[in-house]
Amino acid sequence: MTDSALIELVERSNRIGEDPSLVVYGGGNTSAKETFVDHLGRAQQVMWVKGSGADMRGSVASDYPGLRLAELIALRDRGEMSDEEMTDLVTRALLDPASRRPSIETLLHAFLPFRHIDHVHADAICALTNHAEGRTVTLAALGEGFAYVDWLRPGFELSKVVGELSEYEGVVLAHHGLVTWAEESDACYQRTIDVVERAREFVAANRIAPGRPPRHEDIPEDELRRLLLNLRGAIGQTGHRVLRVDSRLRQVADHPQVEEIAAGGVSSADHMLRIKPRSVVVGSAASARVDVDEYRDEYLAYVERCADRMPEGYSVHDPMPRVALVPGVGAITSGGTLRDAEIAADIAAHTHEVARTVLESFGSPEPLSEADTFDFDYWPMELYKLTLKPPPAEFSGRIVIVTGAASGIGRGISLELAARGASVVLADLDASGLDEVGDQIVRAGGAEPLTMAGDQSDSAVVDTTVHRTVRHFGGLDGVVLNPGVGVTGTLTELTNEQWQTAMNVNLTSAFALTRASMQVMQEQGLGGALVYVASKNAFGPGAGFGAYSVSKAGMVQLMRIAALEGGKHGIRSNAVNPDAVFDNSKLWDGGLREERAAAHGIAPEELEDFYASRNILGRRVTTADVAQSVAFLLSDRSSRTTGSVLAVDGGVAGAFPR
Numbered sequence: 001m002t003d004s005a006l007i008e009l010v011e012r013s014n015r016i017g018e019d020p021s022l023v024v025y026g027g028g029n030t031s032a033k034e035t036f037v038d039h040l041g042r043a044q045q046v047m048w049v050k051g052s053g054a055d056m057r058g059s060v061a062s063d064y065p066g067l068r069l070a071e072l073i074a075l076r077d078r079g080e081m082s083d084e085e086m087t088d089l090v091t092r093a094l095l096d097p098a099s100r101r102p103s104i105e106t107l108l109h110a111f112l113p114f115r116h117i118d119h120v121h122a123d124a125i126c127a128l129t130n131h132a133e134g135r136t137v138t139l140a141a142l143g144e145g146f147a148y149v150d151w152l153r154p155g156f157e158l159s160k161v162v163g164e165l166s167e168y169e170g171v172v173l174a175h176h177g178l179v180t181w182a183e184e185s186d187a188c189y190q191r192t193i194d195v196v197e198r199a200r201e202f203v204a205a206n207r208i209a210p211g212r213p214p215r216h217e218d219i220p221e222d223e224l225r226r227l228l229l230n231l232r233g234a235i236g237q238t239g240h241r242v243l244r245v246d247s248r249l250r251q252v253a254d255h256p257q258v259e260e261i262a263a264g265g266v267s268s269a270d271h272m273l274r275i276k277p278r279s280v281v282v283g284s285a286a287s288a289r290v291d292v293d294e295y296r297d298e299y300l301a302y303v304e305r306c307a308d309r310m311p312e313g314y315s316v317h318d319p320m321p322r323v324a325l326v327p328g329v330g331a332i333t334s335g336g337t338l339r340d341a342e343i344a345a346d347i348a349a350h351t352h353e354v355a356r357t358v359l360e361s362f363g364s365p366e367p368l369s370e371a372d373t374f375d376f377d378y379w380p381m382e383l384y385k386l387t388l389k390p391p392p393a394e395f396s397g398r399i400v401i402v403t404g405a406a407s408g409i410g411r412g413i414s415l416e417l418a419a420r421g422a423s424v425v426l427a428d429l430d431a432s433g434l435d436e437v438g439d440q441i442v443r444a445g446g447a448e449p450l451t452m453a454g455d456q457s458d459s460a461v462v463d464t465t466v467h468r469t470v471r472h473f474g475g476l477d478g479v480v481l482n483p484g485v486g487v488t489g490t491l492t493e494l495t496n497e498q499w500q501t502a503m504n505v506n507l508t509s510a511f512a513l514t515r516a517s518m519q520v521m522q523e524q525g526l527g528g529a530l531v532y533v534a535s536k537n538a539f540g541p542g543a544g545f546g547a548y549s550v551s552k553a554g555m556v557q558l559m560r561i562a563a564l565e566g567g568k569h570g571i572r573s574n575a576v577n578p579d580a581v582f583d584n585s586k587l588w589d590g591g592l593r594e595e596r597a598a599a600h601g602i603a604p605e606e607l608e609d610f611y612a613s614r615n616i617l618g619r620r621v622t623t624a625d626v627a628q629s630v631a632f633l634l635s636d637r638s639s640r641t642t643g644s645v646l647a648v649d650g651g652v653a654g655a656f657p658r
């Protein structure tokens with residue numbers, strides 16, 4: 001048994017996948033044909049082809065299902081065939097029924113009689129085709145050896161058309177890409193590279209002398225933050241997303257004809273799956289909401305005009321843009337996580353650079369016709385790729401700041417929120433503790449957090465934390481105010497300094513964070529949720545623990561005022577009252593454990609059990625218990641709850657909320 005062609009195919013595809021000017025994120029496909037001896041010892045002609053949605057970069061053999069070639073070629077004499085029927089018939093030819101679904105372009109590979117075939121969505125090829133003179137320019141660039149096929153959505157018809165072109169050296173597909181072939185794998189790769197290079201050189205030779213590229217003035221930082229908040233507020237009307245600033249598209253965004261570039265649409269049709277058919281151009285913070293509303297209205301009007309083409313069982317996609325081109329900034333892209341937003345930016349960088357190249361080499365870039373755009377935008381075969389992704393997590397696209405995040409309750413809350421898909425900002429004085437929590441989140445598959453080491457009882461540090469959050473993730477949805485220092489001593493013993501420390505760390509810092517957070521939440525206009533981690537002591541104080549108890553009682557009152565003032569902006573404010581949470585907590589270090597144990601007349605190591613025996617349920621309270629309650633109060637599941645206190649103390653009658 002030999003599978004050397006498959007090994008060559010994977011190796012070649014990996015090389016192609018490493019070059020984003022050829023393919024990005026699952027675009028394009030490759031194949032190889034050979035005689036293969038199956039599990040029953042039968043020798044037969046087999047074609048390996050890339051699976052639907054598989055990314056060539058880093059792909060492995062299982063990404064390339066094998067098919068019995070004779071059963072594919074037998075389909076060639078059919079007249080018309082729907083996508084569903086084609087998918088069904090192609091699936092029946094699989095060597096292994098458990099393989100991933102083969103590419104929608106499988107038959108195109110099968111109908112060409114070559115051992116190795118590459119199909120890439122190369123930028124340089126799309127630059128040749130995406131304008132009124134595409135056919136003429138492609139002929140001039142690549143010569144008679146290359147066939148030119150006007151836009152045709154991938155499927156049976158395109159496969160038959162391309163299958164008839166085997167006397168050429170390759171095929172250029174307008175608004176789509178390139179198909180090339182060879183008998184040897186290396187020669188096939190080399191052919192792809194050579195043709196793309198010829199296209200690139202031709203485009204460059206035709207480019208108008210760039211002169212001094214126009215440059216829009218940099219947008220000042222505070223204006224950029226306002227722009228992010230307004231943009232996020234506008235696109236967040238249909239769901240929360242994080243925003244990411246990308247300067248790679250600065251030259252496109254600063255271009256005097258940026259509107260024309262955006263109107264050129266996507267360079268290769270499959271890009272619209274990730275970044276929609278168009279991007280929005282946003283002028284300033286002041287215009288962001290109007291610009292996005294106009295984009296949304298235009299998108300909905302386009303869907304309305306094409307309503308009779310809507311496939312059964314489908315409805316309008318989210319009408320908000322994925323990519324905003326902003327002069328003086330570059331691109332601002334959106335997604336459930338920063339990584340998703342980065343993928344959108346990677347694709348946008350290629351798509352819009354192609355349109356800019358077209359504009360500067362051959363005149364106005366032309367998108368697909370509206371009907372063709374719609375047929376791709378709402379193509380079930382392409383949308384199938386989205387079903388391969390896990391459904392969005394509960395807090396996908398939500399941005400939450402957690403203070404005191406390096407240990408104890410704050411750490412537990414941060415891990416829980418990240419596990420539920422939140423983009424979290426971890427703030428604490430303890431930098432190495434923050435790094436540990438950050439690593440733990442990433443190892444568990446959570447979105448990369450932003451860490452802010454600093455003293456959050458300093459209001460300047462608090463303002464910086466909130467500003468950097470907006471700059472990094474685009475906005476703010478939730479804040480967990482979890483400062484905590486346990487200051488002990490009777491009122492006759494406490495020094496001014498000790499009292500002040502408890503107030504500063506536990507209460508004044510919470511005020512500063514409340515103020516800064518509510519300011520940005522109000523500007524953003526998506527509401528928000530504040531959760532104060534107070535204490536059972538707020539309602540059930542302890543002798544010898546006055547400074548702490550007063551600070552936590554003040555925090556509950558602060559929470560109520562925030563609820564009163566935030567309500568009309570949709571900002572909810574609630575508190576949790578935990579008691580005696582020990583795991584990972586630093587609160588008990590520095591003598592507090594010994595002091596409290598002495599106050600109750602027990603040994604320090606008996607303290608956890610003592611507290612557990614004291615509550616009504618007779619159970620220890622853990623950081624995970626507190627984290628569940630905080631997550632509830634941050635989520636839409638508590639959307640009608642504000643100004644309330646949720647006790648997480650195992651039940652302490654003397655501290656029932658009131």
Ligand SMILES: [Zn+2]
Nearest residue numbers: 028119176177
């Ligand atoms: Zn393609």
